[in-house]
Amino acid sequence: MTSADTLFERIIAGEIPSDVVHEDETTFAFRDINPQARVHVLVVPRKRYRNVAELTEADPQLLADVLRSCRRVAEIEGIAESGYRVVFNTNAESGQTVFHVHAHVLGGEQLGLFGRFG
Numbered sequence: 609m610t611s612a613d614t615l616f617e618r619i620i621a622g623e624i625p626s627d628v629v630h631e632d633e634t635t636f637a638f639r640d641i642n643p644q645a646r647v648h649v650l651v652v653p654r655k656r657y658r659n660v661a662e663l664t665e666a667d668p669q670l671l672a673d674v675l676r677s678c679r680r681v682a683e684i685e686g687i688a689e690s691g692y693r694v695v696f697n698t699n700a701e702s703g704q705t706v707f708h709v710h711a712h713v714l715g716g717e718q719l720g721l722f723g724r725f726g
């Protein structure tokens with residue numbers, strides 16, 4: 609067992625179990641442990657960047673890989689046509705809690721509005 613340092617690196621390495629939906633050479637997709645919609649899948653690049661801003665600057669091709677993987681997840685989950693939302697929480701006030709960039713893929717039912725707390 610390796611000792612990768614962040615939660616998502618440990619999930620990707622299989623050290624922490626997860627419900628894997630899709631994986632490829634550069635990305636890894638698994639169900640959120642606390643789903644906010646019927647379908648709630650996290651898509652992460654295997655290589656760690658802190659947030660989507662860092663990823664965009666450092667490796668736009670990898671950002672495209674993440675978005676392609678989101679589309680693939682939507683197809684696998686059968687929500688590509690009915691509709692889905694892709695969210696990148698970025699830094700503290702957005703609610704980002706895990707600082708390994710990840711896209712939330714949400715769908716499978718009518719989604720509500722989002723924005724201000726309360």
Ligand code: 5GP
Nearest residue numbers: 626638639640641642697703704705706707
């Ligand atoms: P953030 O708040 O950083 O945008 O999203 C982090 C997400 O990771 C949350 O939606 C949270 O439920 C999810 N999460 C936290 N710990 C785990 C875990 O151990 N396993 C899985 N599958 N999801 C997790």
